[in-house]
Amino acid sequence: MKRLIYSIVLFICCSLTACQTKNDFKGLRPDVKLQEQLDAYSEQLSAAENGWIAYLFPKSGGGYTFKMKFNTENRVNMYADLNANTASTAMESSYRLKATQVPSLFFDTYTYMHLLSDPNPQVAGGIAGKGRYADFEFSILKVSQDSIQLKGNLNGSELLLVRATAQQGDEFIQQVYHYNQQHLSKFDQFNYYYNKVSFGGHSFQFTLNRQLHTVSFRGIGAQDSIRFISEFAVTANGIQLKTPFQIGPSSYQTLTNFNLNTPLGAGTFLIGTENAELKNQAAPLSRYPMDATHMYIAKYQYYSPTGFFYKGVEDVLHLQDIKGYAGLQFIPRRYIDGTDVFYLLYNNGQNYFGPGFKTQIDAQGVMRFTNLLGYDANNASTVTDELYNKVQQMTQQILRPEGFYVYRTATTGYDLVSVADSQLWIRFN
Amino acid sequence: MNINYIPVLRLLLLLWISQLFLACSKNEQLPEQPIIGLGGDDWSRSAIDDYLFENFVLPYNIEVKYKWDPYEVNYNKTLVPPMESKVIPVMETVKAIWMAPYEKVAGDDFLRKYQILKYVLVGSPEYQENGTIVLGTAEGGNKITLFVINYFAKKNRQEVIRMMHTIHHEFAHILHQHIAIPQEWRGLSSQWYTATWFNTNNAQANAQGLITAYAKSSEKEDFVETISTLLVEGQEAYDQVIEDNPEQELTFRRKEELVVQYYKDFGIDFRQLQAEVKAGINKITQD
Numbered sequence: 001m002k003r004l005i006y007s008i009v010l011f012i013c014c015s016l017t018a019c020q021t022k023n024d025f026k027g028l029r030p031d032v033k034l035q036e037q038l039d040a041y042s043e044q045l046s047a048a049e050n051g052w053i054a055y056l057f058p059k060s061g062g063g064y065t066f067k068m069k070f071n072t073e074n075r076v077n078m079y080a081d082l083n084a085n086t087a088s089t090a091m092e093s094s095y096r097l098k099a100t101q102v103p104s105l106f107f108d109t110y111t112y113m114h115l116l117s118d119p120n121p122q123v124a125g126g127i128a129g130k131g132r133y134a135d136f137e138f139s140i141l142k143v144s145q146d147s148i149q150l151k152g153n154l155n156g157s158e159l160l161l162v163r164a165t166a167q168q169g170d171e172f173i174q175q176v177y178h179y180n181q182q183h184l185s186k187f188d189q190f191n192y193y194y195n196k197v198s199f200g201g202h203s204f205q206f207t208l209n210r211q212l213h214t215v216s217f218r219g220i221g222a223q224d225s226i227r228f229i230s231e232f233a234v235t236a237n238g239i240q241l242k243t244p245f246q247i248g249p250s251s252y253q254t255l256t257n258f259n260l261n262t263p264l265g266a267g268t269f270l271i272g273t274e275n276a277e278l279k280n281q282a283a284p285l286s287r288y289p290m291d292a293t294h295m296y297i298a299k300y301q302y303y304s305p306t307g308f309f310y311k312g313v314e315d316v317l318h319l320q321d322i323k324g325y326a327g328l329q330f331i332p333r334r335y336i337d338g339t340d341v342f343y344l345l346y347n348n349g350q351n352y353f354g355p356g357f358k359t360q361i362d363a364q365g366v367m368r369f370t371n372l373l374g375y376d377a378n379n380a381s382t383v384t385d386e387l388y389n390k391v392q393q394m395t396q397q398i399l400r401p402e403g404f405y406v407y408r409t410a411t412t413g414y415d416l417v418s419v420a421d422s423q424l425w426i427r428f429n
Numbered sequence: 430m431n432i433n434y435i436p437v438l439r440l441l442l443l444l445w446i447s448q449l450f451l452a453c454s455k456n457e458q459l460p461e462q463p464i465i466g467l468g469g470d471d472w473s474r475s476a477i478d479d480y481l482f483e484n485f486v487l488p489y490n491i492e493v494k495y496k497w498d499p500y501e502v503n504y505n506k507t508l509v510p511p512m513e514s515k516v517i518p519v520m521e522t523v524k525a526i527w528m529a530p531y532e533k534v535a536g537d538d539f540l541r542k543y544q545i546l547k548y549v550l551v552g553s554p555e556y557q558e559n560g561t562i563v564l565g566t567a568e569g570g571n572k573i574t575l576f577v578i579n580y581f582a583k584k585n586r587q588e589v590i591r592m593m594h595t596i597h598h599e600f601a602h603i604l605h606q607h608i609a610i611p612q613e614w615r616g617l618s619s620q621w622y623t624a625t626w627f628n629t630n631n632a633q634a635n636a637q638g639l640i641t642a643y644a645k646s647s648e649k650e651d652f653v654e655t656i657s658t659l660l661v662e663g664q665e666a667y668d669q670v671i672e673d674n675p676e677q678e679l680t681f682r683r684k685e686e687l688v689v690q691y692y693k694d695f696g697i698d699f700r701q702l703q704a705e706v707k708a709g710i711n712k713i714t715q716d
Contacts, residue, residue, distance in 0.1 A: 031464050031465050038465075074472040074473045094472070094475070096496070099465040099466055106496075106497055107497075108496040108497035109495065109497070109512065109513045110509060110511060110552050114509040114552070117507065117509050118509050118553055119506075119508065119553050119554070119555075119556050120553055120554065128556055129506070129556025130507045130556075136497070136509070153499070154499075155507075
């Protein structure tokens with residue numbers, strides 16, 4: 001009997017609740033919202049009448065500047081500061097906005113941006129199968145009126161779009177490219193390796209690495225705990241840092257108005273809005289002894305396209321005259337007995353020839369190459385007299401008994417500076 | 430009191446269930462806005478899209494995807510989309526050297542019956558961990574992915590042959606998914622099949638009775654490599670290999686025989702097909 005009563009109560013309860021919710025869903029469906037969002041992004045991209053300036057920072061380092069103009073028909077016009085040709089000739093390709101997990105901007109046919117992503121290392125360097133770890137499909141992370149922040153979907157590289165002003169016309173990237181060639185190149189032309197940069201009461205040892213597009217600041221004196229490295233992209237009057245440089249409460253993201261005088265070894269520029277003074281000098285300013293050890297173990301091989309700098313002259317030994325010259329390689333622990341090698345790559349990188357030796361690193365972080373064991377080649381019959389002589393000259397420089405100071409200038413980029421003569425240095429990445 | 434309440438319970442349950450039907454007669458409406466991306470992406474059509482629509486979609490229902498779609502390719506590989514300027518030359522070549530010969534020899538409907546439904550074009554090669562690169566893949570008997578489009582040029586005969594070798598190779602895969610590889614093929618070269626085929630070069634493979642190094646990777650690759658070599662590189666190239674490796678003549682000739690026989694099952698005169706492909710290659714590279 002009790003069960004019957006319970007059942008009736010339950011029945012009444014069920015009957016009461018069954019038709020409580022008669023309301024249909026009132027809000028916008030996700031697909032409608034998504035479509036609206038995509039339309040808004042599309043509208044914003046194509047509405048910029050002067051186009052957009054884009055700074056791309058691939059995952060493997062470096063920074064590149066693009067100028068893009070989007071239209072409403074899925075077409076984009078692009079310039080890039082990769083080389084003289086991409087800086088002066090526009091390339092048209094296609095783009096679209098796609099609803100992936102996050103609304104994304106796809107550059108969906110080949111254009112200058114894809115050069116950095118190309119897995120063929122002969123296109124723009126990098127690793128076979130990976131390229132420069134750049135991207136061409138980007139999630140849209142943050143949007144404001146004049147800038148869009150994006151992140152690569154495959155490799156997570158960073159892309160910043162900034163609405164171009166009327167002054168930043170079609171020749172803007174050419175200006176950027178020339179700025180790099182005319183002003184930033186002077187950093188490789190100073191007599192000595194060491195640059196002291198002072199601003200706002202601070203002093204730093206400063207390098208600007210044009211191969212990897214990085215700057216490094218190392219504190220001197222009161223700032224000696226500060227050590228800052230960032231990628232940069234070039235603008236028409238300076239550089240834009242990927243990560244802002246923070247000193248105390250101040251934060252700096254641009255270095256502009258470079259005015260460098262290489263014969264005098266001096267110059268000025270603006271860091272943010274502050275005046276900075278640069279002094280090129282012979283004596284080392286700061287040292288991080290651990291850099292040498294790090295360089296020795298961090299990577300299996302290091303590459304230098306340019307060879308030695310001496311008194312501000314690139315490739316002072318004229319290694320690049322060798323037929324099919326493809327750069328220098330430093331391979332720590334090339335052989336299992338701890339023999340290290342310096343290879344000169346020739347025949348378009350097919351062949352190598354260079355000395356094998358032992359490396360010593362002392363407590364001061366000085367790297368010395370000693371105990372020349374002989375020369376190593378993968379095809380000895382192609383070693384000409386000219387090549388042999390050049391490599392011998394190179395070996396003399398490498399084996400100088402005073403050794404080299406090592407400075408890290410990028411995530412995996414190191415400079416070797418002769419201890420005996422700070423006019424001689426080589427940049428590896 | 431001892432009443433039997435089971436029937437009452439049953440009645441209540443019945444009433445309750447019928448209430449469910451009656452109580453809530455809501456008007457369910459489907460949303461008007463379609464799901465985004467369902468049925469593919471939209472974009473403003475260009476001349477390339479028009480060409481592909483008229484030459485591949487309308488007559489054959491073949492989709493040619495040249496715009497980047499990460500879900501069509503290996504997601505963990507670094508690949509790039511093709512250059513727009515390469516799309517039409519590549520597809521013209523495909524038409525002249527793969528589609529036209531089959532249509533001529535096997536009839537207009539052959540390609541509609543044994544169909545490739547989708548071409549995906551990729552600009553770069555796909556790099557493998559073992560140091561090799563992939564030039565083309567076929568999937569599910571209806572999709573072909575063509576890599577290295579950005580290096581294509583009609584005038585470059587070698588490159589045309591390399592790419593068409595890939596397509597005929599992949600299409601042969603599709604054929605043997607309809608009619609199995611002849612039983613007699615088994616055992617001809619079985620002792621040489623290996624996952625590390627890339628440690629052998631073509632000359633070494635030839636000396637073992639296989640037409641290319643890749644033919645060593647498995648029985649079905651051996652089969653389709655033999656077909657595509659006979660068609661694209663041509664009978665002369667095949668005969669040359671036999672001449673250079675006389676001790677393998679029996680194996681190579683037996684394979685050739687089996688291929689000719691296999692195509693008869695599709696109603697195709699293989700010799701005529703060879704001639705048509707050759708004519709197609711000459712036409713494209715001399716244009």
